[in-house]
Amino acid sequence: MKGSGAAGVATVGAAGIEVAENVLTETQSAVLPLVPYLDTLRGVFIAVALAGIGVAIYARIDDWKRGQR
Numbered sequence: 001m002k003g004s005g006a007a008g009v010a011t012v013g014a015a016g017i018e019v020a021e022n023v024l025t026e027t028q029s030a031v032l033p034l035v036p037y038l039d040t041l042r043g044v045f046i047a048v049a050l051a052g053i054g055v056a057i058y059a060r061i062d063d064w065k066r067g068q069r
Helices: 002-066
Strands: none
Touching: none
16 A cells, blocks of 8 residues: 555656656747747846846845835
């Protein structure tokens, strides 16, 4: 009985992997036209992340100046 839980998890995991493979196969055709723009997209995502960090730092400094934190 102890092994039945592990067998169930393995079965569900195997099914999940098969579904993930199907999804990746389908999305690969959608992603291929974007390959030339990957460097640009990487730069955009880094810029957005840095802007978010900047806003968070500004909010912390503003709160600190107002004595709220």
